[in-house]
Amino acid sequence: MRRTGGRLLIALVLVVVTLFGYFSKTQVNPVTGEKQQVNLTPEEEIALGLQSASQMAAEFGGLYRDPETQQLIKRIGHKLVKNSDAARSPYQFDFHVLADPTTINAFAVPGGQIFITLGLLKQLKTEDQLAGVLGHEIGHVIGRHSAEQMAKQEMLKGLAGAASVAVSDPNSGASGAYMAQYIANMVNLKYGRDDELESDDFGVKYMIQTGYQPEALLDVMNMLEAASGGNSPAEFSSTHPSPANRTEQIKASIAKYRN
Template sequence: MQRTRIGGRLLIGIIMAVVALFGYFSKTQVNPVTGKKQQVSLTPEEEVAIGLQSAPQMAAEYGGLYRDEKVQFLAKKVGQGIVQNTEAKNSPYQFDFHVLADPETINAFAIPGGQVFITMGLLKRLKTEDQLAGVLGHEIGHVVGRHSAQQMAKQELVGGLAGAASTVMSDPNSPSSGAYIAQYVANLMNLKYGRDDELEADDFGVKYMIQTGRDPEAMIQVMEILAQAGGSERPAEFQSTHPNPENRIVKIKEAMAKYRNQ
């Protein structure tokens, strides 16, 4: 009887895994800017709609927008200067740039469709427009690379595979054990995807800096600022969705050499 129950769970788990994999690989689209084939859950139009709808809520999470029009104008000027002079201009996205009021959190991020944010906590640590351009170019790279839409599709896949693993490994005497292991595996997969996206966004950022006549060395300066801000309490790379700033510097230098020679 015990063997029959295990076999039944295994069959159900296999079916769930196959369905999850089929769903993931059927969501193939060609990136309209890079031409790369990607597994994504949304159309570009849906990304724009989601971004516009969620932008106010995202801003509210960081204390709203910073109430200084000159600061907001600076972010928009630098950001749009990158968009209008690179391949991002030909993308289907509606780029806009916002400074968030939070003075403590050191962060910048982009949500689907082109809404880009930087906190005052980070902006006040930057010393030049080129450093700001490096941060915003990196975030534009996330949008152009369709990383949010790609991550959503991956999360759906991981969720499906985690459910399948939970079904197979579940112990009737300890129902939570299988779910715990499955969730742990899922988290590790997501960490890897996050690091890859960050490195690709750095690559975009370097390319855009060079194309707009800005100094890509400023991106290295930003990494040094982030490393200093993190201090000795910064988590190990394997435990973070972002590569360590020191390791990102190596990749940034490689990208600088690549694009300067083109």
């Protein structure tokens, strides 16, 4: 009993320290005005993004060696930033095409470095569709989703450690740690889905503000669903919402920003 009580006391202290550390890291988003728990300043996000950009590009075959294609997405990306709420952000946006011809992907790293693979670019038929993809990724940067995820992961790691201390049996400690980590991972998946839906909303808003047709983002969702061959993972166990779910949310955003 004493041993159990000691473990619970230690776990409680760890929970309090972890939660205090998480909620004390509150910053106001310079574009949305939203209060967020983040552990990086915008300047640190920019520095981190610039430092990691080359490594991320290397994972997808490096940059695509065609200046005209690179200039195309830079033109569209900077047009979206300049003519939308994103212009109020402190981030240093730049846009890059990656040489990978088969992977269908686009992503943003903290601070404004945005990438799209050649594989995805080849699937897009119009400038509006490309603007939809880039607007979505700009939304991840404006939403500070990477910084939020870093802070959440740090919190969840601390809570998982506390849970492991509380429930572990000295004779089978691994099982407690496994269950704690499983719970932490499932909580973190929800945050990922919410980030994707928020970025879709930002993307629609920025497209409308810049003069692009936001319905093109619906076309991109249809393309992604077709590209998956119907084998996309169930939404519950994926960090990305299903294309059908995203389609309904995008339609709602179009109606909201057009009024």
